[in-house]
Amino acid sequence: MVFTNSSGLVDGGFRVLGLGLVALLSACARNTRPEVPLPPRVTLQQATQLVPPDEKDREGWAQDVLAALEAHRLYPSAEAVCSVLAVIEQESGFEPNPAVPGLARIVQERLEAYADKLGPLGPPTIKALLEGKAPGETQTFEQRLKLVKTERDLDRVFRELLEHYETEHPKTYTAAQLASALFKSSRLEDLNPITTAGSMQVSVRFSADLAGGDEQAERRVREELYTRGGGVYYGTARLLGYEAHYDDPIYRFADYNAGFYASRNAAVQAQVSRLTSIKLVQDGDLLAYDKQGEPVDEDSNSLKALLAFRARYAPEDLSERRVRKDALKEKEREFEETDTWEAIKHSYQEVTGEAPTYAQLPTVTIRSPKLSGDRSTAWFAQSVNKRYQRCMGRYTALPK
Incomplete structure (x- = not known):
């Protein structure tokens, strides 16, 4: 294309x-x-x-x-x-604005899970949140959530709930946020199950x-x-x-589900795995990420394998610092211009006698409250x- x-x-x-x-x-x-x-x-x-x-x-x-x-x-x-x-x-x-079968049930399960994570503070906090009403509404948030049919309906109720308590009941809202932090739970904003939307x-x-x-x-x-x-x-x-x-x-379709360059990076993982004999999940992520999509300090298995590759195949040409710096570009096209990329492709060709592939379908399990069961990126x-x-x-x- x-x-x-x-x-x-x-x-x-x-x-x-x-x-x-x-x-x-x-x-x-x-x-x-x-x-x-x-x-x-x-x-x-x-x-x-x-x-x-x-x-x-x-x-x-x-x-x-x-x-x-x-x-x-x-x-x-x-x-x-x-x-x-x-x-x-x-x-x-x-x-x-697609309808989601069983959306009210999904919401109820998410609220119950959130309350459980808050410990003793959970049930009364959630109860207080849901008993309120948005301006101009005759039904409580709890009543409205039981009636939602589409993503937009649910999304609007959650946003109105958060806006209402941020402005009208700051003490209740702050208590819920504090409890969330103490119990290492999700933020109230994360209660909204709508993370992907639209057609x-x-x-x-x-x-x-x-x-x-x-x-x-x-x-x-x-x-x-x-x-x-x-x-x-x-x-x-x-x-x-x-x-x-x-x-x-098909690789771009896989990326749409698994993230930018997941298919390209899955091929890199497969090549590094073969060169080092380190078994890797070929999910297209060379680093580990938090919920906000930011890299975490802990080394992922793929990064450990990259460092093992460096030590075995390019100890003089690649420094550990260079590998770590290059890996930060894994969600960019520029990763293909790095010394680490070049070393992997060159070594793979030299060791196996095979041309390194540019992409392969990543191995990722899809779990979503909108799906009736697990799927995979390859299936998608x-x-x-x-x-x-x-x-x-x-x-x-x-x-x-």
Whole structure:
């Protein structure tokens, strides 16, 4: 797939089919970009035909997808359009504000778990929070939570609850926050189970960061995500708005679920594991992260394996400090320009006699209160890819 910025230069994504990885890496090594002819630009009429035929307002969805690509300066190729449509179909079935089966039950279980973590303070604290009412509401928060059907309904109730107690009952709110800290539980804000939202189930944190990163941005974004245009706008940025040299869209679909460059990094983990004989979970994370997505001080198993690789294969060329510094770039394209990356790829080729792969599907288990059971990133990527292939089949069948 080819994405370009406004200047027309290739800006990342899957390259045109037939472009070999070797040629691509050679071009990157020379700090030049391969000249790839752009595929035909998808028109609104064509994009409308790419939306599954049984969906309502096909043209409306097509307009929003093309608008999102334009807003992020991504070239509207069939591959780009079908990638976005495939994720929408997988994540929401083309519903801007999807309903979640058993949502009231999910909320109740989350509140009970939170109360248990607070110990003796838990039940009375939660009871006090839920007995209140937002301005203009006749029902308590507890009554409203029992009636929620969609993500937006639940999201709004939780936000109103927090705003109400922050302003009207600061002592109760502070007590709950203090109890949370004492018992190392979640913050009250973390009670909200809606961490991904909208038609593409994009990360709320990612979307808020894209919009500015402050509290006002998050409030605004949480409303925008439940509109068709907003969900597609933020989801498109998350799916296609970064450069990666994947030769198959399935890896980008896996990244959408597991995190930026998870597929690329899973291949690195597999190669380091083979070189060092250290068994690693190939989840695409070279470092360990906290709930806010920040690296923690404790060394992950993958980082320990990287250091073991350094000691065995590159003790003079790589310092421990360099490896640790390079690993901090694992969520960036620039990781591929580091000494650590180069050493791993070179050693793997030399030791095994095999060309190192650029990407593989990461091994990640998906657990969510929205799912009836555990899934995997591979399952997600393969499911999206099937929808993508059907979309591309519709494009191939269009009159040119």
